[in-house]
Amino acid sequence: MENIILYAITLLLLLVSLVKDKGKTKMALKKAWKAFDNILPEFLGVILLVGIMLGILNAELISKIIGEQSGWLGVILAAVVGAITLIPGFIAFPTAAMLLEHGAGLMQIGAFVSALMMVGVVTMPVEIKYFGRKLTFARNGLAFIFCFIVAYIIGKVVGGV
Amino acid sequence: MKYLKRYRFFLLTIVLMAIIFIINKEVGLKALNVTGFSLKEMLLVIPPVFILLGLLDVWVPRETMMKYMGESSGLTGIILAFIIGSAAAGPLFGAFPVAGMFMKKGVRFLNVLIFIGAWSTTKIPMLLFELSALGTTFTVTRLLINIPGIILIAYVLSSLVSKEEIAGIYEKAQSL
CATH class of the missing domain: 1.20.5 (Single alpha-helices involved in coiled-coils or other helix-helix interfaces)
Known part of the structure; x- marks a missing residue:
């Protein structure tokens, strides 16, 4: 549409x-x-890299890593998985909902979704071409840290913990 | 030789894909499947995005862009950067060529960064998916944290780089 x-x-x-x-x-x-x-x-390389990442990771594996009981370690792992993968929205959100049903925690999903959107490790070659190394690393680094703030607040507000 | 250098990253990923196929054919097939899917998505979104960029480059004068989004554009520039980023379609790596064009046209660096942030987290088409999959509370909460977050990150980033560095990036954008 x-x-x-x-x-x-x-x-x-x-x-x-x-x-x-x-x-x-x-x-x-x-x-x-x-x-x-x-x-x-760069586009072609990134697309292949995304394919490889998603080929290796699957929903079961991810929900095992980021279950409700996984705590902050799970949040960190969720953010890492979100940061390195790049999934289009119409797959990412249903996947996130599915992960929640499979027992992933809300905080972890918050971190996963945020990192997915804001941090792009595989897309770095494209970003570097336009912004240079320093800014690319700084932007992704800051966005990565920010994911934990998002995770924490989402855990509090949505989860009511 | 020139092509080899330009495409070395792509060639590397092809080798990586081949190795995966050798280790585990099933994973390899899945990876190839996802690649095909992303490629299709890219081929669908890329032509209009780049044509729009070309039209923007030719028809919109630098002065106009600078007036609305340049150094002295203030709040208007920030809001415009948010709106354009949010209305966008396509994955994040599509935002970078647009950002490059903005720099070419003299858009304020802060606004370029806000645009990237908006494209990554407040895209309207994405929000619809998020709403239906994760619910209103989740989506609204995330948005309320992310919008100030985008501005904060943009300010921190633009204060991290010197004027000379920004000038260098802008100069590079001219040739892209």
């Missing part, structure tokens, strides 16, 4: 651009291709 909207908007703008100025539109497409070609090697 969101893809249809994205395509519709792109096509519309592309048409408007074409009507207004053919030369500029051609230049825009050239630039689009250049930007894509530039980052393609």
